[in-house]
Amino acid sequence: MNNLNGRNKRSHTKRIINKRLLGYSVAAGAVLAVAPPAGARTIITDPPDITIDDSNDSQYVDVNNDGIDDFEFSRNFFATVFIQNNININYNQILKYDTQQGPSYAYRFTCSEIVPDERTNSSTFAELQRWGDYPSGYPTGPFVGESGYIGVYFYIPVGSGDVEAGWHYGWIEFEGDKDGKWGKIKRWAYETDAERAISTPQCAPIPTLNQWGMMVLMGLILLEGGRRLKRRKDQEV
């Protein structure tokens, strides 16, 4: 009786180990399977940071670097830092607006977030932050003392190379100061495929298996495979 219990326990433990090994090999497969879809590229432009300050000069962002400015950043006489589309060109929009603070404010995307490929909650003008002296006495807005990403979509009338004509999604990284007075445009990105949602940069690098870890893992999988083969042969005999 004791013997039987012991054997049952051993085979139970073995089942758990088998399950875990299966889990590991699925995880290893998932790591190997990660690859961007063919043809789609995210193009990131990272110039020296562009400061928006109290000079009231507008600064422009050309998201796809085709010589046509797509968005304008400025600080108005109410000391509000805002973004708007380049109204001379087309109907580019800020996507999406902050649903808690209202359509006057841009939503602040953080890392590893998808800028959705849908054009709801969008706006041609959005505030990023307001200086403390106006209107409420303290700095307000989603970018006060925060870094983040403004989701945008814009139109490329004529494609070139692997960049398709049509509506494109992108983001602009912006950092606001703690007083809501000034900010910095840090970098921007867009997808080469039209109508493709874009992700903001990853929050932290993905932990990668080093070569030794990978070899040990492969060894474990092979070892278990060998054991299973042997067991099947034993059963056949």
Ligand SMILES: [Ca+2]
């Ligand atoms: Ca452009």
Ligand SMILES: [Ca+2]
């Ligand atoms: Ca930069």
